[in-house]
Amino acid sequence: xxxxxxxxxxxxxxxxxxxxxxxxxxxxxxxxxxxxxxxxxxxxxxxxxxxxxxxxxxxxxxxxxxxxxxxxxxxxxxxxxxxxxxxxxxxxxxxxxxxxxxxxxxxxxxxxxxxxxxxxxxxxxxxxxxxxxxxxxxxxxxxxxxxxxxxxxxxxxxxxxxxxxxxxxxxxxxxxxxxxxxxxxxxxxxxxxxxxxxxxxxxxxxxxxxxxxxxxxxxxxxxxxxxxxxxxxxxxxxxxxxxxxxxxxxxxxxxxxxxxxxxxxxxxxxxxxxxxxxxxxxxxxxxxxxxxxxxxxxxxxxxxxxxxxxxxxxxxxxxxxxxxxxxxxxxxxxxxxxxxxxxxxxxxxxxxxxxxxxxxxxxxxxxxxxxxxxxxxxxxxxxxxxxxxxxxxxxxxxxxxxxx
Amino acid sequence: xxxxxxxxxxxxxxxxxxxxxxxxxxxxxxxxxxxxxxxxxxxxxxxxxxxxxxxxxxxxxxxxxxxxxxxxxxxxxxxxxxxxxxxxxxxxxxxxxxxxxxxxxxxxxxxxxxxxxxxxxxxxxxxxxxxxxxxxxxxxxxxxxxxxxxxxxxxxxxxxxxxxxxxxxxxxxxxxxxxxxxxxxxxxxxxxxxxxxxxxxxxxxxxxxxxxxxxxxxxxxxxxxxxxxxxxxxxxxxxxxxxxxxxxxxxxxxxxxxxxxxxxxxxxxxxxxxxxxxxxxxxxxxxxxxxxxxxxxxxxxxxxxxxxxxxxxxxxxxxxxxxxxxxxxxxxxxxxxxxxxxxxxxxxxxxxxxxxxxxxxxxxxxxxxxxxxxxxxxxxxxxxxxxxxxxxxxxxxxxxxxxx
Numbered sequence: 001x002x003x004x005x006x007x008x009x010x011x012x013x014x015x016x017x018x019x020x021x022x023x024x025x026x027x028x029x030x031x032x033x034x035x036x037x038x039x040x041x042x043x044x045x046x047x048x049x050x051x052x053x054x055x056x057x058x059x060x061x062x063x064x065x066x067x068x069x070x071x072x073x074x075x076x077x078x079x080x081x082x083x084x085x086x087x088x089x090x091x092x093x094x095x096x097x098x099x100x101x102x103x104x105x106x107x108x109x110x111x112x113x114x115x116x117x118x119x120x121x122x123x124x125x126x127x128x129x130x131x132x133x134x135x136x137x138x139x140x141x142x143x144x145x146x147x148x149x150x151x152x153x154x155x156x157x158x159x160x161x162x163x164x165x166x167x168x169x170x171x172x173x174x175x176x177x178x179x180x181x182x183x184x185x186x187x188x189x190x191x192x193x194x195x196x197x198x199x200x201x202x203x204x205x206x207x208x209x210x211x212x213x214x215x216x217x218x219x220x221x222x223x224x225x226x227x228x229x230x231x232x233x234x235x236x237x238x239x240x241x242x243x244x245x246x247x248x249x250x251x252x253x254x255x256x257x258x259x260x261x262x263x264x265x266x267x268x269x270x271x272x273x274x275x276x277x278x279x280x281x282x283x284x285x286x287x288x289x290x291x292x293x294x295x296x297x298x299x300x301x302x303x304x305x306x307x308x309x310x311x312x313x314x315x316x317x318x319x320x321x322x323x324x325x326x327x328x329x330x331x332x333x334x335x336x337x338x339x340x341x342x343x344x345x346x347x348x349x350x351x352x353x354x355x356x357x358x359x360x361x362x363x364x365x366x367x368x369x370x371x372x373x374x375x376x377x378x379x380x381x382x383x384x385x386x387x388x389x390x391x392x393x394x395x396x397x398x399x400x401x402x403x404x
Numbered sequence: 405x406x407x408x409x410x411x412x413x414x415x416x417x418x419x420x421x422x423x424x425x426x427x428x429x430x431x432x433x434x435x436x437x438x439x440x441x442x443x444x445x446x447x448x449x450x451x452x453x454x455x456x457x458x459x460x461x462x463x464x465x466x467x468x469x470x471x472x473x474x475x476x477x478x479x480x481x482x483x484x485x486x487x488x489x490x491x492x493x494x495x496x497x498x499x500x501x502x503x504x505x506x507x508x509x510x511x512x513x514x515x516x517x518x519x520x521x522x523x524x525x526x527x528x529x530x531x532x533x534x535x536x537x538x539x540x541x542x543x544x545x546x547x548x549x550x551x552x553x554x555x556x557x558x559x560x561x562x563x564x565x566x567x568x569x570x571x572x573x574x575x576x577x578x579x580x581x582x583x584x585x586x587x588x589x590x591x592x593x594x595x596x597x598x599x600x601x602x603x604x605x606x607x608x609x610x611x612x613x614x615x616x617x618x619x620x621x622x623x624x625x626x627x628x629x630x631x632x633x634x635x636x637x638x639x640x641x642x643x644x645x646x647x648x649x650x651x652x653x654x655x656x657x658x659x660x661x662x663x664x665x666x667x668x669x670x671x672x673x674x675x676x677x678x679x680x681x682x683x684x685x686x687x688x689x690x691x692x693x694x695x696x697x698x699x700x701x702x703x704x705x706x707x708x709x710x711x712x713x714x715x716x717x718x719x720x721x722x723x724x725x726x727x728x729x730x731x732x733x734x735x736x737x738x739x740x741x742x743x744x745x746x747x748x749x750x751x752x753x754x755x756x757x758x759x760x761x762x763x764x765x766x767x768x769x770x771x772x773x774x775x776x777x778x779x780x781x782x783x784x785x786x787x788x789x790x791x792x793x794x795x796x797x798x799x800x801x802x803x804x805x806x807x808x
Binding site (some may be wrong): 001003004005006008009011018041043045046047049053057061066069070071075096106109114118119120180209210211212255256257258273275278281286287288290292293294390 | 405406409410412413448449453454467468469470473474514518521523526540547616657659661677685688689692695696697698794
């Protein structure tokens with residue numbers, strides 16, 4: 001008799017955003033006349049940039065003719081895209097990354113889940129708390145997290161690094177030594193960042209204790225301050241301890257277009273085994289590449305026009321972030337984030353729990369946000385609003401909150 | 405210190421098609437004047453059908469405007485595509501599959517690798533021999549295959565079901581009882597099929613011993629004979645023992661466009677746990693959907709025009725298969741497959757090994773095929789040619805083989 005992966009049965013509830021989706025659907029069904037505004041899930045609302053649309057049409061036309069048709073893509077992704085990434089995301093920042101250290105994928109969610117494949121089960125992970133649920137849930141599936149402790153809403157074998165007001169929403173070096181450290185800056189969900197000097201401390205620590213850092217830089221395009229690193233490889237020694245995940249979802253609105261990449265430097269070794277080679281093997285065996293036309297769309301993001309247009313989109317969302325920040329502050333809320341990230345992190349008022357505030361906001365202002373506790377135990381008492389709505393809806397939502 | 409997944413170190417060589425790619429690249433570099441024809445990797449050469457191209461352009465235009473822009477897709481995939489699949493691939497064949505039993509993905513390679521996630525490590529797998537390498541390699545990565553035995557070129561904990569001339573290229577019920585049975589019909593690499601009655605025996609066997617069948621029907625569109633099942637769910641009782649994988653790669657030329665789906669009936673349970681729910685959780689946690697525009701392209705495959713056009717492509721390739729079959733027979737080769745599948749399976753002449761014949765064909769006829777031994781120990785002495793080349797190249801290749 002076949003046996004299922006029992007770790008799946010340990011998973012708590014369903015994936016956060018599925019739960020929110022169901023709650024909102026139920027509310028809308030019961031209140032069909034209400035205009036519900038979502039500042040919940042981190043999904044973009046602006047259409048793809050004209051340069052990207054043009055590249056897509058052109059690539060579609062290529063697929064219509066045998067001479068320019070593209071079948072299976074190269075294992076690592078097309079060189080035109082990896083070259084553009086190397087030049088723009090790394091060389092332009094003084095970082096030298098080789099073409100075969102870049103792996104094109106269908107997005108950072110897949111990569112952040114799949115990266116666990118190349119590590120043994122008996123690694124101990126450390127995560128920021130609150131944290132993007134995918135890091136933890138995929139490690140639950142892999143059997144690395146121990147048991148769920150209901151009282152503390154946490155996993156027995158996970159090292160939690162609280163990021164609360166008390167720590168200025170940055171993690172501190174943990175007392176127990178982890179094997180795999182997940183870091184995401186600019187942070188989802190808190191919108192916080194750390195400086196290059198602070199990140200250097202993490203790199204030094206990882207190299208010292210022999211830990212590997214999974215560095216999620218999906219929100220890099222939202223960095224507005226000077227001393228915030230755009231890639232972990234700006235730090236000395238990062239190539240011997242860090243994997244970087246990147247995404248086109250938030251800098252170019254590819255949430256429904258699907259493109260991302262992972263960087264694994266060849267210096268990253270465990271007892272002589274290069275993680276780059278392991279990931280190359282996984283990539284070649286369990287994945288068949290992002291679509292050609294989507295890789296061409298990704299290339300267009302790096303064109304001169306593409307850069308201008310996508311930067312304008314980021315500016316649009318960051319203007320929303322400012323509206324939310326200012327509005328909430330005026331309404332008396334305690335807020336953070338929103339400066340180098342499209343996420344605003346607020347303290348729930350009147351000792352409401354995160355889910356109480358979710359229900360309160362949905363029922364009284366018809367606004368959907370994300371409960372902080374959905375991101376981990378230290379997220380309790382906090383709430384996330386995203387700047388990815390339309391400007392009109394963002395203004396309307398903030399008006400409603402002010403009037404509560 | 406972090407630990408890597410040591411199972412990866414057990415993998416033998418690199419992925420079959422990477423090895424072939426390197427050999428061919430080396431030959432071309434040494435012989436830049438030669439016209440090398442590939443009938444090796446199963447990649448298509450015909451451009452996307454006009455109906456698909458039209459749907460892609462239309463969807464790209466939708467992504468250009470905020471009102472019709474699409475962000476994150478629904479977890480299981482868009483309903484328009486799942487409905488088309490339900491109607492055309494199942495209802496039209498008298499099979500009732502619910503919408504939430506269909507999971508849209510980026511292709512059958514990803515699915516056939518990832519499906520292992522929902523099963524425990526201590527399952528024993530059975531595979532046809534020869535077999536699509538992804539089934540075995542991904543189980544090596546998951547630690548299910550035991551040790552590699554050099555003498556027999558096989559894994560100690562895998563049940564091999566030889567499919568050779570002696571078994572009419574069909575597997576026989578194994579002596580040892582497996583937990584997970586991988587079946588692929590029409591078969592890659594042998595091009596063979598089994599009848600509905602034969603498949604029913606496998607379904608009955610799986611239900612009897614409590615095994616789950618992973619049924620890969622990626623080549624379903626190539627079935628030309630009447631008594632060959634198009635889906636495993638045509639068999640009674642398949643819903644309690646079988647998962648079906650499907651692909652758009654070979655029926656519609658999506659190898660570089662990436663789309664597939666997996667069907668998991670809700671009747672498929674292990675001690676009360678529905679595999680459908682486990683896969684839904686994996687799908688929602690480790691994957692973010694196929695691109696909207698690609699899902700629209702998939703929908704177009706099921707339109708009246710799309711069906712006509714893609715059927716014409718299949719006919720084009722099957723005409724190639726006939727050319728290869730007839731040509732090889734005339735040249736004195738012993739061949740099989742090629743009637744319900746785009747693969748022709750031939751016995752290597754003069755006791756050559758598969759790789760010897762690969763080198764011989766590359767060096768003397770400048771034709772790339774795939775060595776049967778790359779698909780498993782019982783593939784030794786066989787060789788695969790695919791019908792996916794252009795008609796001109798296929799004719800030319802067969803002429804060259806005849807003249808050897």
